[in-house]
Amino acid sequence: MKKYVSILKRTKLFSGVGDDDILSMLNCLNATVREYSKGEYVFCQGEYIRNLMILAAGRLHIQEEDYWGNLNILNEIRPGEMFGEAYIVPNSGPLMDDVIAVEESVVLFFDIERILTVCPSACPFHTRLVKNIFYTISDKNKSLVQKLSYMSQRTTREKLLSYLSDEAKRQNSSSFSISFNRQQLADYLSVDRSAMSNELCKLRDEGMLDFHKSEFTLSQAK
Amino acid sequence: MKKYVSILKRTKLFSGVGDDDILSMLNCLNATVREYSKGEYVFCQGEYIRNLMILAAGRLHIQEEDYWGNLNILNEIRPGEMFGEAYIVPNSGPLMDDVIAVEESVVLFFDIERILTVCPSACPFHTRLVKNIFYTISDKNKSLVQKLSYMSQRTTREKLLSYLSDEAKRQNSSSFSISFNRQQLADYLSVDRSAMSNELCKLRDEGMLDFHKSEFTLSQAK
DNA sequence: ACAGGTCTGTTGTTTATCCAACAGAAAGGA
DNA sequence: TCCTTTCTGTTGGATAAACAACAGACCTGT
Numbered sequence: 001m002k003k004y005v006s007i008l009k010r011t012k013l014f015s016g017v018g019d020d021d022i023l024s025m026l027n028c029l030n031a032t033v034r035e036y037s038k039g040e041y042v043f044c045q046g047e048y049i050r051n052l053m054i055l056a057a058g059r060l061h062i063q064e065e066d067y068w069g070n071l072n073i074l075n076e077i078r079p080g081e082m083f084g085e086a087y088i089v090p091n092s093g094p095l096m097d098d099v100i101a102v103e104e105s106v107v108l109f110f111d112i113e114r115i116l117t118v119c120p121s122a123c124p125f126h127t128r129l130v131k132n133i134f135y136t137i138s139d140k141n142k143s144l145v146q147k148l149s150y151m152s153q154r155t156t157r158e159k160l161l162s163y164l165s166d167e168a169k170r171q172n173s174s175s176f177s178i179s180f181n182r183q184q185l186a187d188y189l190s191v192d193r194s195a196m197s198n199e200l201c202k203l204r205d206e207g208m209l210d211f212h213k214s215e216f217t218l219s220q221a222k
Numbered sequence: 223m224k225k226y227v228s229i230l231k232r233t234k235l236f237s238g239v240g241d242d243d244i245l246s247m248l249n250c251l252n253a254t255v256r257e258y259s260k261g262e263y264v265f266c267q268g269e270y271i272r273n274l275m276i277l278a279a280g281r282l283h284i285q286e287e288d289y290w291g292n293l294n295i296l297n298e299i300r301p302g303e304m305f306g307e308a309y310i311v312p313n314s315g316p317l318m319d320d321v322i323a324v325e326e327s328v329v330l331f332f333d334i335e336r337i338l339t340v341c342p343s344a345c346p347f348h349t350r351l352v353k354n355i356f357y358t359i360s361d362k363n364k365s366l367v368q369k370l371s372y373m374s375q376r377t378t379r380e381k382l383l384s385y386l387s388d389e390a391k392r393q394n395s396s397s398f399s400i401s402f403n404r405q406q407l408a409d410y411l412s413v414d415r416s417a418m419s420n421e422l423c424k425l426r427d428e429g430m431l432d433f434h435k436s437e438f439t440l441s442q443a444k
Numbered sequence: 445a446c447a448g449g450t451c452t453g454t455t456g457t458t459t460a461t462c463c464a465a466c467a468g469a470a471a472g473g474a
Numbered sequence: 475t476c477c478t479t480t481c482t483g484t485t486g487g488a489t490a491a492a493c494a495a496c497a498g499a500c501c502t503g504t
Contacts, residue, residue: 064371072371072374074367074370074371074374075367085360085363086360086361086363086364086367087360087364088356088357088360089357089360089361089364090357092360092361092364096367096368096371097367116352116353116356130338130352131338131339133356134310134338134355134356134359135310135311135312137356137359137360137363138307138308138309138310138311138314138359139308139311139314140363141307141308141359141362141363141366142308142309142311142314144363144366144367144370145296145297145308145318145319145366146318147370148296148366148369148370148373149286149294149296149318151370151373151374151412152294152296152373152412153412154412154461154462154490155462155490155491156490156491157490181450181451181452182451182452182453183451183452190373190374190375190376191491191492192491192492192493193452194452194453194454194455194491194492194493194494195490195491195492195493197452197453197454198453198454198455198491199491200453201453201454213451213452213500376460376491376492377460377461377492378460378461379460403480403481403482404481404482404483405481405482413461413462414461414462414463415482416462416463416464416482416483416484416485417460417461417462417463419482419483419484420483420484420485422483423483423484435470435481435482
């Protein structure tokens, strides 16, 4: 468990907590760890979750597949990010989607009850942790709203532009790379891959942006 | 402030807290109240929020309007629901959307810092409150994901069916009424009103559902 | 270097959405 | 009650997305 401390100290959840304290908190929170290989399912739709998870390494997709096999990527989890927070409410029902490792991944599991019910005064950093989790959930909330704003765009072009400009803002540069391949990006934005590919090339021809593989550069000039 | 206790005791935020304790907590949390008339803005895009809000009465829409005047209703806030939780993170930037009262509404404002920083042991129900807020944010998170799953449907028909079937599930009956009018529902699902209206009638003609005004009944038979 | 698979761009056809415009129904106010 | 405004359903033409199919580029492992 010790080897994950260096990863955890850089997460939002444990920001401001010292190495030794993290280690003692991992015990306090009954943390367990498990590794997943590429393509393996972390959770399947219908399961009941009683944990809060942090992705220590790798990459996960929260996705759902309907009767006809259409895949929708609801969210992408990157290292240091938390997930499962939507199901920590008692009686919140079974998981509505699948969580799958798209790369070799390491997941940490925390006992949610211990986070909320143990008296904060018993553990000096517990208050800090609660605050951090709070901020993290709140942050995720914001990113969900952000995705909703991509999705609420009517055309593929508008969806692409709002996603890419947000990504540029997030990475603080007009040149940036995304972790999605074309099919994944299309699933993420809920559009057709070929139509999206087409639209990307049109945008490039019009001088709005440029790209090579997954490296994008947005043009300043409109 | 006393007259809001009966409303607050039924909210998720104060569930399990007695009347007297609610009243003392309102002081503890530096709560203020304000009424809004129909059409009035509670917040405008660009403002900075340092509060957590509860809608005591009425109805709010979280919405955004783009350069060309296209309106997107991102979420609807109903009485007892909390909002603003996405902006409680320090340095989370200005509000990205508008919050507007679509009915005569009453909003309670809480000082977010007091919720998270006051020592829980000072106020016996503080721990309970933190837990409740936690659950509430988590719940909202879930409903955002739910909306994402409507939006990720490709066709207007699928969006309608997923929204309506979820609403039937939520209201626990195949007959239910929705608070949106047609234009609002179209904005909520990010589709064209006339096309949606058309699709609704097709679904009715095919025997999938029935409706009068905003009263819907889903058919059991496929 | 080669073979197999995946990823990406490209095209043409089908289909659905968007948009504008209108008419009847419903609601609200004077 | 009448008038006005809003809401809803309906239609047709312009536009865009979905879909299928394919070819070349790019990986990957042998």
